[in-house]
Amino acid sequence: MSDRSQALPAPEGEFVETSRFGGLSILFALLALVGLGLGVVGAMVDPAQFSFSWLFAFAFFFTLCAGCFFWTLVHHATDADWSVVVRRQLENIASLLAVMAVFLVPVLLLRHHLYGWMNIPPGHEEALDVKRPYLNWHFFLTRAIVFFAFFIIATQLLRRFSVRQDKDGNPRFTFWMRKLSFISLPMFALCLTFGACDWLMSLNYHWFSTMWGVYIFAGTAGSSMSLLVLVITALRNAGYLQDVVTVEHYHVMGKWMLTFTVFWAYIGFSQYMLIWYANMPEETQYFLVRNTESWWALSMLLVVGRFFGPFAILLMQGFKKRPRRLCLLAAWILCMQLLDMYVIVVPALHGTGVHVSIWDFVPLLGMGATLAFVYLRLLGRTSVFPVRDPRVIESINYQN
């Protein structure tokens, strides 16, 4: 029990002085231009490699943004109190899904390099023909539009309600957001699952796993919580949220990181073990590529680095209460999420072993810088936490 006296936020909230980050914004804008410009070059020079590199970067950033969207939904659906103070940042990052929709366009343009099934005319392969009603270009495109339409509408609405509540503190918005979240949760599950099936699983159209959506979700939720820790700490280091976000909130975020580290391992292990155990060729081909040659080392690194390491560290209670250390681990988990996406996407191209290309980095740079730029723009527009949320006092004084 800390004997902290009550912390009361100023009624108008806490705003980021955008002028302070002007330089950073310009830097990100430049980097984004360079990255995306080089990307165009890459798509011309080496379209096969570049398309996989782009998809890999897309998958990474998409899961991060979608994860923040998920946490917003969970916050509202469970009427949670601790997460009120960090919710605005979740909403900001989730809003970036609109940018991700733009970044999907190159995937669609480069589809013939990515998805083998797009190039095979009907009648050539029976195994594919039975899937044609699902795996065909028009339906693929329709689905992508539907998924992103949902993501964009829901995230924008949630953020808008939340921002409007900053003005008058009307609890009506809380109910709206809660209702919207309840409806969104099943939609989210379906969109994420089938998005993961479309964009990642169908890289190998022979392969399938009923767990796939859950697996992608597990990585999504855990890594976006890590991202949240980083973002919140960055804001605190810049002097914001000082009296609002406390060690107790870090403790909770650390616990969620631990939870999803374990959950990711549970889902990943179950999926691997069942396929390994039954040993059916149509399923093992996925792991066969990723567990042999030089891919084996990366797969093992993923097992150790995404589960065993973070698990052992996060188990310690003291660790979760030290923001600086927790940040290091959060960054590490983000790297592991990056690796996870790499091991999912790139072996579809380089089945014989790891082959790192310069084009793997360009889309990461371009996409990351663009997202950071947009994020900084969003950040300045509102208070850094939902200042008149009815539960904000509870949240600030949250005790584990």
Place this chain on the structure above:
Amino acid sequence: MRTPSGHTVYAMAAEYESATALYEAAKRVRDAGFKRWDVYSPFPIHGMDQAMGLGKSWLSAVVLCGGITGLLTAAVLEFGPSWFIYPVIVHGKPFDWRTVPAFFPIMFELTVLFSAFAAFFAVLIMNGLPRWNHPIFNWDRFSRATNDGFFLAIEARDPRFTEIEARELLESTGGQHITIVHED
């Protein structure tokens, strides 16, 4: 220490009217420098550990040891027979280290089992339980400690204990029914 009637004194005890009163009293007793004393309540009171000046329980270390023991037990139990004593290829699975995915479930279960036993026995042993006979039970009012009563007892073993000082301290913190509890 004995009373005039020849009984050994166990403690000076008082009853408090609420959890809050007990909490405040505990802070006073802590600050007065007593070491051998305790508070009794029908439920754990939030923040009382700090109010009494107690640190974090190190029971978790015992449980960690229990868990590691369980993990090792499972590893020996599985690798021993499957690798050395009874190596047989069943449903095409090798019997060397590559079969380890199939061993994880039992490793996990035994880790949990041993941790749970460690937690259970550690909490009993660290609390000195089972202990069916205790001087504090000699106090009639104490039966409410498991119902709605809040008690504080300063033991006579405490080096700072004097009857007068203890009684004054308890009185000044709002203790009621202050009494001497006998050993027998």
Place this chain on the structure above:
Amino acid sequence: MDSASTAPGVISDEKPLARVPLVLNKRNFSWLTERISGVVEQRAPRWWWVTFTITATIATFGLFCLGYQISTGVGTWGLNHPVGWAWDITNFVFWIGIGHAGTLISAILFLLRQKWRTSINRSAEAMTLFAVMCAAIFPGIHVGRVWMAWFLAPVPNSWGVWPNFRSPLMWDVFAVSTYFTVSVLFWYTGLIPDLATLRDRATSKIKKLLFGIFAVGWRGSNRNWRHYEMAYLLLAGISTPLVLSVHSVVSFDFATSILPTWHTTIFPPYFVAGAIFGGFAMVLTLMIPARAIFKLQDIITPQHIDKMAKIILLTGSFVTYAYTMEFFMAWYSGNQYEKFAFFNRVFGPYWWYWWVGMLFCNMLSPQLFWFKWCRRNIYVVYFVCMCVNAGMWFERFIIIVGGLHRDFLPSSWGMFYPTWVDIWTFIGTLGIFTSLFLLFIRFLPMIAMSEVKIVLPEANPHHGPTADHPPLVATGKERT
């Protein structure tokens, strides 16, 4: 959940946002003690004897069936080629699933700081134990020669044979026995303070002796509470992955095989969600009558039922998601056996199990809980719970028998017909379960008194205006 810090200024005109107290009508500590201990201390009411007589009779007949099956052999059951597993494993999975809700309430909700769990966790944990006991019967007896069951234990022996640790059935042995042991430890640890309460209230010598022994001399000392809380937290912490693992391991029994409809990677989380789904339905099935009979409405409030209904909705929706993924992937895989198996599930000879059990009971009926008035209406809640109880049994049956009765070779196709021994063994376990639960509510406190007391506002020394904790005032209370 800390209602004390909610500012009254903001919430007064918006009632739904106020945290509803977990114990209604401002009850105090001694009222809780009286009311909960009273259930144990009063004479057994007449309905108790009537119900207990009925359930004990059923249980006895179930035990007779067990004896008959053990002494005569598994031939007394209806299973045969190609359905080699049938009611036995269905019942096993059904019961072990029921157990999961108890651990979820006691451990996972504890870790999630859901304080409303305190009103229901004790009885849910007891239910877990009894359900696991019922579950353990079936794998024990389905091996045929029960007296050889010790082969499963890794004991040095004169055959030089060791259990195959790579077998999912072996994992089951470890998972279920660990689950039972840990649940007992967790349950008993939680019981100790309440046993001490009963000990201190006991009037007869025999009660003083028995409650006294099992209360292990608990005094409620804070030095003890300190370790006790840590132990309870850690037990909750290790029970949480345990409860996930148990039903995952049960699902491995099926999913490691290559049988269509069994071999699918989503089985582990799907089984866990299904278990919690069915378990919560069973908790509500038992708690709704109990709270009415023992007048515990102030402790088990509509809010509790509402929250449990939400969990049923959540897990039911995940189960629906898993069903959907199974069907989709069966089609997407292009594997004709897989496709046929799922087609057969819906339109085959066991079609009505799917339409009634899985579709109506498991997928559709919990969707009622999207609506608040459904969650608040006891009769609707009870109806859905009954649907789910039945639906989850049907689900396991259709997974097992539905997967087996159509072999790869049409010449091996067959049907399964239960015998009276099959049926009465299952009904018998229902009797055993209910009898044990009735005994539990007679002899032990069915609500965790020491834990419910914590959620009362006056249990928190920082509640109310004290010197260093003045009441909190909200910002943003001015409305435009």
Place this chain on the structure above:
Amino acid sequence: MANFFPRWTNWLPLKVAICGVFIVCGLTAATWYYGTPKYTRVGYQPIQPVPFPHDIHVSQLGMDCRYCHSFVDVAAHSNLPNTQTCMNCHTQVQKDNPKLEPVRASWKTGKPIEWVQVHRTPDYVFYNHSAHVNRGISCFSCHGEINHMPVVYHAKPHSMAWCLECHRHPENFLRPDDQVFNLDWKPDDVKPAEFVAKYGQPQNVSEDFSKKKKLTQTEIGQTLKERWNIKPPINCQGCHR
């Protein structure tokens, strides 16, 4: 409320715990030892209708095992001799010995002698005598020093673990095929030069066995194992068909 429990009960948990440790350890050890009988039927020595002394017939008179157990090297089952086999000699020798009365009675009535079976393999175990005997496993390996037994008793455990000892490491038991029925054979009896000339030696051994003074059992066994390509089954269906 006074103390309900007397003070001595406080020591009870410790006492119970200490006793409990001993009891549990004792029970475990006892179950392990008696519950899983490693020495299955060892020492079993039933009273036979005729006390047939193997030591006299084999060691003193030098009879071969196969004279009586005549199918041991050609059939899965090793037969007990019928009365006629006994009477081949006992119409001449010891023809009035009262101990042989049951044999003579059987000879007259044609009703077989009811020998009590000593070595009994369960019906779910498929054991082929000829397969073992023809590949260098001596009678001694399973039946012990039967040539020195006045009355036959069960000398070895015949548990599955015991079978597996040999099936996993047959080199510890194999002997030259002409010594299978010589129950007194010792590895020292082997003359290395002759042995190597007849059977060769293991492939990946650099040492020349024929130059050695003596060969150990393992060396002999390894040679024979490779020579005869012996790979005893250690999977379940090797014996449980």
